[in-house]
Amino acid sequence: MNEIHDSTGVALVTGASRGLGAVIARALAAAGWPVAVNYRSDAHGADEVVRAIGSAGGTAAAFGADVTDEAAVAALVDEVARRLGPVRVVVANATGPQPEVPVEQLTWQDHLDQLAFFVKSPTLLVRATLPxxxxxxxxxxxxxxxxxxxxxxxGWSAYVAAKGAQLGLTRTWARELGPSNVTVNLVAPGWIPVERHADTTEEALRGYAAQVPLGRVGRPEDVAAAVCYLASPAAAFVTGQRITVNGGHTI
Incomplete structure (x- = not known):
């Protein structure tokens, strides 16, 4: 099969009860995918995403699981297959706290906390869904x-190191899994304000936007559009790539 997007496939979005993950889940459902909405603790938020998808005519179900735990990920993938169908698209979106830590206070545990979400979790998800x-x-x-x-x-060295490792995984897995017609890509957002940024001042928003060539702050829908493209038949020949969604901020 050279194209992905048929009635036998399910898109699994981790960390999809709110924020960026919730918008990605709704966008994939609007594109025709049955969506597994994963959450760790926010069952209410996940149920709201599922209800919104259903109201719009899509198909979705909520699945609680800690995607940094090996047994939980294996059980999650099995449960998604039982309730919705086999996973054909994995969106590794889940994240944890992202504290700013100056290097003189940086600990190995700070690194491990970030690696758990951006290296361990994607590894577990790929291993569980690849068969x-x-x-x-x-x-x-x-x-x-x-x-x-x-x-x-x-101040963000632990986060940046883990995100850099995530990009390395993307490129290596793309080469390794290409013969199996499994594409592996990464969407790299700039600053996308969501619920956890509710306290951000208008001054900070304007200051950031002033540094962006396109003159605005990114929206979750901008990132969701890139994800939907990579999940679509149009991206069947795209792998090992990083799509940066930040309005040109890092040109």
Missing amino acids: GMRAAGGGRVIQIGSDMVERATP
Whole structure:
């Protein structure tokens, strides 16, 4: 099978109960994918996303799981297959706290906290879904990265290191899984304000937008559009790539 997008496939979006993940889940459903809405603790938020998708005529179900835990990821993929169908698209979006830590206070645990979401979790997700993708003739792995790898903002070294490692995984897996018709790509957003940025001042928003060639702050829908493209038949020959969605901020 050379194209992905048929009635046998499901898109699994991790960390989809709110924020960027919720918008990605709704966009994929609007594009015709049955969507597995993963959450860790926000069951209410996940149920709201599922209801919104259903109201718009789409298909979705909520699945609670810690996607940094090996047994939980295996059980999640099995449950999605049982309730919705086999996973053909994985969107590795889940994240945890992202504290700013100056290097003189940086610990190995700070690194591990970020690596758990951006290296361990994608690895577990690919391992769990790959047999089904291969059996079905192919699939898509889409990682959510960050343009912070280029921006190299002081105080964010643990986060940047983990995001850089995530990009390395994307490229290596693209070569390794290409023969199985599994594409692996990464979408790297700039600053996309969501619920957790509710306290951001208008001054900060204007200051950031002034540095962006397109003159505005990014929206979750901008990132979701890139994800939908990579999940679509139009991206069947795109793999190992990083699509930066930041209005040109890091040109």
